[in-house]
Amino acid sequence: MPKDHGIGASVKRREDIRFLTGQGRYTADIDLHKQTYAYFARSEMAHAKINKIDTKAAAAMPGVIAIMTGEDFVGMGGNPAGWYIPSRDGAAMKEPKRPVLAHGKVRHVGDAYAIVVAETLEQAKDAAAAIEVDFTELPAIVNMAEAVANSANRVHDEIDNNVCFDWGWIEDNRAAVDAAFAKAPHVTTLELVNNRLVPNAMEPRASIGDYDAGTGDYKLYTTSQNPHLTRLLISAFVMGIPENKLTVIAPDVGGGFGSKIYHYGEEAAVLAASKAIRRPVKWVAERSESFLTDAHGRDHVTRIQLALEKDGTFLALRTETMANVGAYLSNFSTATPTFLHGTLMAGPYKTPLVYVNVKAVFTNTAPVDAYRGAGRPEATYSIERIVDLAADELGIDKVEIRRKNLLTPDMFPYTSPVGLVYDVGNYQATLDKLIELGDLAGFEKRAAASKAKGKLRGLGLSTWIEACGIAPSHLVGQLGARVGLYDAATVRVNATGTISVMTGAHSHGQGHETVFAQIVAERLGIAESAVEIVHGDTSKIPFGMGSYGSRSLAVAGSAMVNAVDKIIAKGKKIAAHMLEAAEGDIEFADGKFSVAGTDKAKTFGEVAFSAYVPHNYPLETLEPGLDETSFYDPANFTYPAGAYACEVEVDPATGHVEIASFTCADDFGNVMNPMIVAGQVHGGVGQGIGQAMLENTTYDANGQLLSASYMDYAMPRAEDVPFYTVDHSCNTPCTHNPLGVKGCGEAGAIGSPPAVVNAVVDALQRGGYKHVTHIDMPVSPSRVWSAING
Amino acid sequence: MTKVTMVVNGKSVSAETEGRTLLSGYLREGLGLTGTHVGCDTSQCGACVVHVNGKAVKSCTIFAQDVAGAEVRTIEGMANADGSLGVVQQAFQDHHGLQCGFCTPGMVMSSAALLAENPKPTEAEVRHYLEGNICRCTGYHNIVKAVLAASGQDIAAIPAE
Amino acid sequence: MYDFEFVKPSTIAEATKALAGDGAQALSGGQTLLPTMKQRLAAPGTLVSLNGIAEMKGVCKGDGGLHIGAATPHAVVAKEAAAHYPALAALANGIGDPAVRNRGTLGGSVANNDPAACYPSAVLASGATVVTNKRKIAADDYFQGMFTTALEEGEFITEIAFPIPQKAAYVKFNQPASRFALTGVFVAKYADGVRVAVTGASNDGVFRWKEAEAALSKDFSAAALSGLTVDSSDFIHDLHGTPAYRGNLVKVLTARAVAAA
Structure with a gap:
């Protein structure tokens, strides 16, 4: 008989009820008092110099409240690359600034150069069409081989040959790999394209900026897989808003697949616009904008070679890849073709020698970043x-x-x-x-x-x-990551024994509300219905890194388990006090704290209640409350x-x-x-x-x-x-x-x-x-x- | 602005519209029924499917004024009178026919329309009927399974889970 | 989308009057027109819905064969034409998806004449008569190239009359994204000969493959096509197929349509 609850059971999803009855609350479903609507003016050219933007006529159109252009964001920072990848010759990675709105140049079709805010969406659209821009069109750089070969055409003027980095992994092994190829009995060679994909979460991106002039607090509702990361990027790199003055809320999110990991300029623009007009500013992407501006995935051109014995034993493998990063570096676009790709080139095989070379190339196309699987x-x-091709050849x-x-x-x-x-x-x-x-x-x-x-x-x-x-932060830190990749959970036992779990992971289809409750309930020996999972709001949850890279359970789930263990440890202290026993004699099982070898016991609920009604606590050795946080960084x-x-x-x-x-x-x-x-x-x-x-x-x-x-x-x-x-x-x-x-x-x-x-x-x-x-x-x-x- | 009246989920309702107001906008902004989602602008994804006079249609590709007076049913009107999940909704939960939930309203409305027309569809008929509803999460396996289950057919032969 | 005035006449006469005005445009099922308007590629001042005109709806047998009101949705054609003209009903049942079929209409599709639409091939292969609010137009005169028809300003289709063939079949090869016809072939065998109409393939829109018609009129079998070649020099080249690929599909699908008829 399969389990019907707890770890290992196919428990039906609790979140389904709201989704199946039309009660989900996605960003586009949220309307705020005095809300305005934003529309972005976007480039129709892949590459052009912006000589002048004239918004006068547009600003005078009905319903228009504000228009901001790249000029208005010049004083702000750029949206950074999260991973530093040096070239094999030691040269630094090229990191052009990625501004909130395009300034000086537009670099791909869909590159936004102005935000128009109006009373209605249609008014904002009408006005966006009325913005007059004097562009000088430049040759588009699309094909990677041509981008690398033609130094006269540059996506970013300061980057010769459009190469972000030329990475070798592991460079010290290169000679040995080449030597193995030189004497191999058989070499199979294949040139292939890993096609560029548009992630296409069914919910288009959306953001609402809401600035409170009274307190100076900003609130951002956005379609994010990782609200804390978005807050960090906006605060520390782009806008300089103190983190404690910015709340990021990712409510129900309709799929991500990577595309909603990243911070996008629209998020900063609606916050800045909201501050400028002192009203909420709402933007919802149309699908056509998703196609043009969501970070795309894959787009590698690879030459791979496999050296084998005649009997099919793999001897060595080497690859040369050009990876398209598009017009700007998205937050993890430098990690995806390198440490999420090159480090996997041994696969599940015994291949003793592997060498990987990846050139990341700028083009006048949408940024490319991690998409489900990523590298x-x-x-x-x-x-x-190539394994199949080699098998056929041999x-x-x-x-x-x-x-x-x-x-x-x-x-x-x-x-x-x-x-x-x-x-x-x-x-x-x-x-x-x-x-x-x-x-x-x-x-x-x-x-x-x-x-x-x-x-x-x-x-x-x-x-x-x-x-x-x-x-593992210690490992990725050595490899160039600029963030830690731990996660966090708070397990809050309420006075009546119900539990709120605040997790740094974000569920946008994965079913965390159900599965995390299964785990916590089983470990505490209580009903799943007593456990509530809270996610997606930086004002409620501990600093976690969100959901991607198949990490939620392995990392955030581990943090949650550790926090539960802390709850049990604290519960033992409380139970020891209540039962007048030594802490070391308290055992916890099936939702009960008991004194080993006796029938003296307190239920989890009794201990929880006591924690919040500490009438006779020895306060010097026992704090009231039952609320624990754990940060977990994988080994x-x-x-x-x-x-x-x-x-x-x-x-x-x-x-x-x-x-x-x-x-x-x-x-x-x-x-x-x-x-x-x-x-x-x-x-x-x-x-x-x-x-x-x-x-x-x-x-x-x-x-x-x-x-x-x-x-x-x-x-x-x-x-x-x-x-x-x-x-x-x-x-x-x-x-x-x-x-x-x-x-x-x-x-x-x-x-x-x-x-x-x-x-x-x-x-x-x-x-x-x-x-x-x-x-x-x-x-x-x-x-x-x-x-x-x- | 023109006031448009319809019967939505059994209740007579009205809201002001422009000529260009879409049925999806009428439902979402006019009536606050945000269960009907908009996932594309080319009439392909099907997240916006509702029933108009008993037929599944894409509410993002119909002007509200063109269906004035119609009987409209949305995802908010699919539960049983006591608030419990309707047959199709329950089958979607039982068989994990949804993940992020964004395409789900359209999927449920299309599936219900299919079963009204064809109470015992084959697997191929289910797949064909759902051609206008795109889901990015489920790979369709559990959606098709849920629809077959909702039709009361034996699904034991379908690969587990 | 630009705003417009919406009107919904209930007779052909009223619609004719409404469409005589400057900047007026007819709206049928809207399954193509609305996406176009969302992109702001169409900006009618007045949109005249043809969906409230009872005399433009329905399927019935008459002197000209099967008469179908222009405002009849595909789903209704799929159901009501099945007993009379199964190939036409099957074609209607393969357009778009069920929600589109509940809304999109015969008249809307034929008036738009998308080069990848299904219906134009049935109209042309059947030698149908396109009836408008002003006149009757033979199918061979009606289609004038991609998105181009014999319709004049203020003119709209009210009905199409399809002569019923002895045998017919439509075989469509889906464009994988849009599910329009990457290529579709409608073959119809009448007492006086065979007509073959091809959609999705040519830059000129729907066309008759006359060589196949001649061969099939002599010998209505897939084998009769084996020696023929398809001139694909003016065929569509896009993300989903080259002219040569479409040329191959024309031949393969015609043979399959003959076999299925």
């Missing part, structure tokens, strides 16, 4: 594609080449050649589980059935790992891993690909709520299938975004995907956090794209199209057809 999908895709079975090279359980902890220490794993177990669940043995039979229908069936595998539970990353299989059917006449099945065997360590974990994998795989088959962000040579709406950017729909088979029974608990958890949010998006592409290439190979060794994502019908007929 790890790029690493996994490159590795898993005539080795795709399962066997993986099994031969996977790390074995006896090798943990394992120090990878790119600097990570994998604490634990069993990659054979997930591979074996996949073979069983996906009925790989029955593939040939299914392929024959497909053939009878005129379709080509293919099987694609992916065995992957990721580093998540982001992140290491966590290393989820898994094995995925995708089967496709290709219609060779049209190039249409249908996903026939998708099977996942994952190791997430201990699982708190299997229903939610499976849901996270489904969603990740859905996004991975989207990347592999449908989604692509295309700029033309002038820097115009061609895929600028759902009419041209293909989002996965219900008809594009199958039911997925997922399993997370092969778990090796994380060795260094109290729950033994690893994180599951990004796995699906990391492991799935190569499985899809491998399956399509496999289908064509089996169908006799031997010339097709690779198709870049998305493997759209026209690309598949062109490959077949190429």
